[in-house]
Amino acid sequence: MPSLFVIRGNDQGTRFELAGEIVGVGRDSSNLVQLHDTEASRQHAEIRHAEGSYVIADLNSSNGTFVNGRKVEEHRLASGDQVQIGGTLMLFTRPAEETGEDLTDQISIASDRQTGDESHIIHSLSHAEGSRIFRPEADIPQNSWLARARSNLQVMYRTALAVSHTLDIEQLLHRIMDLIFEWVEADRGCIMLAGAAGESLEPKVRRTRKGVRTGQKITISKTILDYVIQRNEGVLTSDAREDNRWQSGASILQMGIREAICVPMQGRYDMVGVIYIDTSTSPQEVIQKGGATKFTQDHLKLMIAIAHQAALAVEDTRYYSAMVQAERLAAVGQTIATLSHHIKNILQGIRGGSYLIEMGLTEHDESVVSKGWKIVEKNQNKISALVMDMLTFSKEREPELAPANLNQVVSDVVELIESHAADMEVELRWEPAEEMPELVFDPEGIHRAVLNVVTNGIDAACECEKAGRVDVATRYAPDEGKALVVVSDNGPGIPPERLDSLFSPFVSFKSGRGTGLGLPVSQKILTEHGGRILVESTPGEGSRFTLELPAVMPDSARQTIVR
Amino acid sequence: MILGPKRSVLVVDRSEETREVLRTALERRGLRTLAASRARRGLELARQHRPDLIVLDIESEGTNSEETYARFARQSLKNGTALLMLGHLRPSEASLGGEEFIAKPYHFGPLIRRIEELVEATGQTLARCA
Numbered sequence: 058m059p060s061l062f063v064i065r066g067n068d069q070g071t072r073f074e075l076a077g078e079i080v081g082v083g084r085d086s087s088n089l090v091q092l093h094d095t096e097a098s099r100q101h102a103e104i105r106h107a108e109g110s111y112v113i114a115d116l117n118s119s120n121g122t123f124v125n126g127r128k129v130e131e132h133r134l135a136s137g138d139q140v141q142i143g144g145t146l147m148l149f150t151r152p153a154e155e156t157g158e159d160l161t162d163q164i165s166i167a168s169d170r171q172t173g174d175e176s177h178i179i180h181s182l183s184h185a186e187g188s189r190i191f192r193p194e195a196d197i198p199q200n201s202w203l204a205r206a207r208s209n210l211q212v213m214y215r216t217a218l219a220v221s222h223t224l225d226i227e228q229l230l231h232r233i234m235d236l237i238f239e240w241v242e243a244d245r246g247c248i249m250l251a252g253a254a255g256e257s258l259e260p261k262v263r264r265t266r267k268g269v270r271t272g273q274k275i276t277i278s279k280t281i282l283d284y285v286i287q288r289n290e291g292v293l294t295s296d297a298r299e300d301n302r303w304q305s306g307a308s309i310l311q312m313g314i315r316e317a318i319c320v321p322m323q324g325r326y327d328m329v330g331v332i333y334i335d336t337s338t339s340p341q342e343v344i345q346k347g348g349a350t351k352f353t354q355d356h357l358k359l360m361i362a363i364a365h366q367a368a369l370a371v372e373d374t375r376y377y378s379a380m381v382q383a384e385r386l387a388a389v390g391q392t393i394a395t396l397s398h399h400i401k402n403i404l405q406g407i408r409g410g411s412y413l414i415e416m417g418l419t420e421h422d423e424s425v426v427s428k429g430w431k432i433v434e435k436n437q438n439k440i441s442a443l444v445m446d447m448l449t450f451s452k453e454r455e456p457e458l459a460p461a462n463l464n465q466v467v468s469d470v471v472e473l474i475e476s477h478a479a480d481m482e483v484e485l486r487w488e489p490a491e492e493m494p495e496l497v498f499d500p501e502g503i504h505r506a507v508l509n510v511v512t513n514g515i516d517a518a519c520e521c522e523k524a525g526r527v528d529v530a531t532r533y534a535p536d537e538g539k540a541l542v543v544v545s546d547n548g549p550g551i552p553p554e555r556l557d558s559l560f561s562p563f564v565s566f567k568s569g570r571g572t573g574l575g576l577p578v579s580q581k582i583l584t585e586h587g588g589r590i591l592v593e594s595t596p597g598e599g600s601r602f603t604l605e606l607p608a609v610m611p612d613s614a615r616q617t618i619v620r
Numbered sequence: 621m622i623l624g625p626k627r628s629v630l631v632v633d634r635s636e637e638t639r640e641v642l643r644t645a646l647e648r649r650g651l652r653t654l655a656a657s658r659a660r661r662g663l664e665l666a667r668q669h670r671p672d673l674i675v676l677d678i679e680s681e682g683t684n685s686e687e688t689y690a691r692f693a694r695q696s697l698k699n700g701t702a703l704l705m706l707g708h709l710r711p712s713e714a715s716l717g718g719e720e721f722i723a724k725p726y727h728f729g730p731l732i733r734r735i736e737e738l739v740e741a742t743g744q745t746l747a748r749c750a
Contacts, residue, residue, distance in 0.1 A: 402635070405725045409641035412728035416645060425644060432637045480636045480657060522660065 059111055059136075059151030061104075062383075064376065066145030067093040070383030073147075075111065080104045082142060083118075096120050096143025104134070111151065113140060125326055139326050148376070209359050212240050216363045220370035224377060226250075230262040233332070233367045237360070242351050243318075243334035244269045247277075250322075250330035250371065258282075258330060277333055281319050285331055291320035291361045293352055314338045316352045320360045322368035329368045332360060392562075395573040399443065406436040446574040449505065449581065450562060456499035456585050460611040463540050464489040466500050467531055470507045474515065483518045483525035485511075490531040496540055497609040498586055506582040509575035510544045510590070510602045517548030517600060535608065539588075542604040550596035559592060579604070627739045628652040628669060632662035632692075633677040633706070642675065645732050651739060659688045663695060670699045672742045673735060679707025679724055693719060702738045706731075 061073045061082075073080075073090040081088035083101035092101070098118040105112045111134045115122040123141040124132045134140070138149045219232040230248045237246060244266045249258040263275065281292055295316045317335035321328050336351050413429025416422075471487045478485040511529060518525030525547065532541040551559065562577040580590050587607045594600035629651050631642045639655040646653050654669055656662035659681060666674055674696055681688045689705070696703040696719070703719035706726065720738075722731060 401725050406635065406637045408725065409637050409728055413641055413644060416648070420648075428640065428644060432640065435637065481634075482657060482661075519658065 059134075059149065061090055061140065061147040061149055062380075063092075063145060063147050064139075064379045064383075066143070068145060069379075070386045075104055075106065078106050080106075082113075083116075092142060092145050094143040094145045097145065101142055110134075111149070118142070137325070205355060208240070209355070212236065212359060213362055213366070216366045220366050224374050226371055226374050227261065229367070229370055229374070233363065234262050234264045237332070237334060237363065238264055238266065240359075241334065241356055242266075242336060244336045245275050246332070246334035247275055248322075248330060248332050248367075251328070258286075261330075275333070275335070277317075277319070281317070282331065285319050285321050286328065289321050289323060289328060291318065291357055291364070293318050293354065293357045295350060295352070314350070316350055318352055318357055318360050320357070320364045322364045322371065324365075324368035324372040326372065329371045332364045332367070334360070392573070400440075403436050403439050403443075406439070407433055410434075410436065443574075445505070446509075446578045449502075449578050450574055456502050456582070458497050458499055458609075460495045460497050461500040461503075462493060462495055463498070463503070463533075463542070463606070464493045464531055466504050467507055467529060467542055470504060470511055471529055474508065474511055477512075478515050478527065481515055481519040481525065483515045483527055485515070486526070486528045488528065488530040490533050490540075493531060493533050493540070494608075495611060496606070497611055498606060499582070502582040502585070503604075503606065506579040506604060507542055507544075509579045510542075510604065513575055514544045514546035514548070514600070514602070518546040520549050521547065523547065533608065538608050540606045540608045542606070543601060544604075545599060545601040547599040550598055551592070551594040551600055552596055556592065556594070560590075626650070626652045628654060628671040628673075629735060629739060630654045630656070630662060630665055630669070630671040630674045632656050632659060632674065634658070634680045635677070638677070641728060642732070642735075645728065646735065649732075649736060651736075659684070659691070663691060666692070666695050666699070666701065671701060672739045673702045673704060675704045675706065675735065677706045678721075700742070702742050704735065704738060 059075045061075065063069050063071045063073075075089075077089065080090060081100060081103050082090040082092065082097075083099050084092055084094065084097045085099040088100070090104075098116070098120070100116050101118040102113055102115050102122045105114060112131055113122060113124065113129070113134055114131045115129065120143055121128045122132075123129065124134070125139050126141070132138075134149045134151075136149065136151050140147045140149055215236055216233065219236060220229060223229050223232070230250075234246055234248060237243065246262075246264045247260050248262045250261045251258050278294075281294060284290070285292055293316070295314060315335060315337045317333065319331055319333045322330040322332060334352075338351060410429045410432030413432065414426050415429075417425030417427075417429060468487065468489060471485065475485055507529075511527065514527040514529075515525070518527050527544065527546045530543045532543065533539075534541065560577050560580045562574060576590075583590050583604055583606065588605045591603040591605065592600065593603075627650075629642075629646055631639050631653060632655075633639050633642075634657050636657065639657070643653045643655060654665045654671060656665055659676075662674070662676070665671075674692060676688075676692055678685050678689055692703060695701070705719055705721045707724045708721050720734075722734070
């Protein structure tokens with residue numbers, strides 16, 4: 058589904074899915090894309106979906122609708138377009154259009170034997186060797202144009218490599234500057250970047266050629282900078298101007314020549330900054346070289362190309378970090394929502410219990426007081442379980458290993474949860490393994506792990522219309538060196554797309570009844586034991602969780618400790 | 621107030637504790653209570669016993685809340701039963717009107733007073749109809 062992702066503004070991090078033929082955008086709550094932005098109009102714009110294309114249309118808003126920095130009345134949106142409304146900047150994305158043909162039918166990877174293809178590798182080149190493609194070969198006579206073109210290509214290739222290797226903007230800019238200095242005889246250079254929100258330019262990288270005085274401040278003419286920014290063009294400047302006022306050349310001989318190149322870093326959407334380099338030629342050098350300049354048109358062209366590459370990389374990096382930040386915020390929000398829901402339910406229980414206690418006290422009815430107290434106590438246990446789960450999840454801990462019987466541990470869990478299952482109208486069946494030797498594990502940890510999985514099974518089983526059932530069984534598999542706890546339910550099953558996030562913390566699909574910690578904690582405990590949890594699920598039929606615990610015999614554990 | 625059959629309240633809530641608290645408190649106030657943990661069973665009881673009021677925990681129905689709400693709303697319209705919801709529907713889900721919502725977490729004192737008022741009101745309506 059196509060979406061608008063807010064990358065700047067009060068709603069930063071929100072993703073609006075554009076469902077429907079007409080989607081309203083504005084401040085009013087009737088809009089599917091509701092923006093908390095005072096600069097947006099109530100009904101600001103709408104996005105119309107027709108025949109596979111999405112068109113944004115401004116609805117006579119006060120402040121206008123902008124796409125990629127241009128004001129629009131109506132605009133057909135393409136993936137990657139930036140939509141600005143008031144102070145809110147959004148990124149439009151849509152899944153790639155279906156071509157209607159399955160490419161896997163047309164392209165296949167097969168072993169040579171199958172196809173009878175006699176092709177074999179005659180030469181290979183490592184990724185790192187790539188830039189040598191453009192290196193001149195010694196025995197071929199060089200023409201100077203060709204040599205220059207080849208060297209330019211090599212610079213571009215290396216720029217592309219440099220920008221593709223890092224997601225750290227500072228590091229990226231340093232690499233770009235290194236490259237520029239390797240290739241052009243500049244004395245000083247700097248890269249200035251505008252902030253992500255389009256603030257004024259700030260110097261990020263400064264470089265001085267060896268042997269040039271470093272303390273010197275780089276002064277960039279404001280006229281040049283403004284020209285570059287406003288016209289979005291790169292410039293090559295020299296103070297040895299060939300105009301009328303340049304009569305005697307006397308001042309060149311006194312002052313030397315100062316040349317500079319300043320180019321915009323134009324990205325996909327915005328200008329993200331400028332790159333500036335300059336060089337000074339001393340009066341003596343001017344005489345020696347007969348007035349030839351160091352910077353040429355070629356340098357300018359190549360600088361523009363490099364700056365464009367760098368700008369694309371800066372933009373990508375910024376979007377990437379905006380995405381990461383937004384996802385992080387969303388995860389924190391999810392965590393808080395799940396936890397507060399759970400705590401709210403506990404609070405509700407405590408309030409209920411307290412109400413009964415108060416009533417019993419007023420009416421001098423001890424049975425009501427004790428009923429209320431039981432409820433309060435139960436909820437205290439719930440809070441303590443939640444805190445234990447949070448602690449288990451948050452810190453690295455070593456399991457407290459002791460010889461114990463898995464059947465006994467699981468049996469305790471079943472006993473503990475029986476009344477809850479009955480309450481939820483779920484039948485709980487328990488089938489202990491006939492043979493289960495005493496094994497070494499952390500009984501308290503495994504108790505918690507099994508409890509969480511069984512609770513989960515009961516919750517799943519009562520989601521269905523049919524009578525809920527949960528089967529708990531243990532098995533001892535000496536050949537595999539494992540002991541297993543198998544928990545199966547006849548609930549709705551787990552949709553394939555949720556399997557991936559099943560063990561992610563704070564993701565609960567139980568409509569707010571879960572903490573989102575149960576399964577992650579179980580998995581963590583099993584992992585600490587060197588075991589694992591396997592999940593099999595058939596939507597509509599139910600799920601089966603298998604907790605695999607390595608079977609460590611008390612004797613072998615003792616031997617390990619002695620050694 | 622006319623004397624009639626004992627007034628009844630149906631409590632549909634997944635939390636055993638909430639059902640227990642409401643049952644204890646309401647029965648001491650002379651009301652008959654019916655309880656169900658699941659919406660399905662709750663609807664059966666509503667059809668069979670035609671209570672004066674249904675207290676429904678809509679929030680823990682989660683993804684089914686809209687459907688559950690609609691079923692109960694239809695049932696209570698048909699029987700002239702008052703409907704009191706605990707928790708809230710998502711903004712996208714339209715309310716059919718006529719029912720009340722009490723946000724969670726709530727205090728039991730005011731909730732029980734409200735239940736009594738609603739039962740009282742349906743009693744009066746029935747008396748007028750008769």
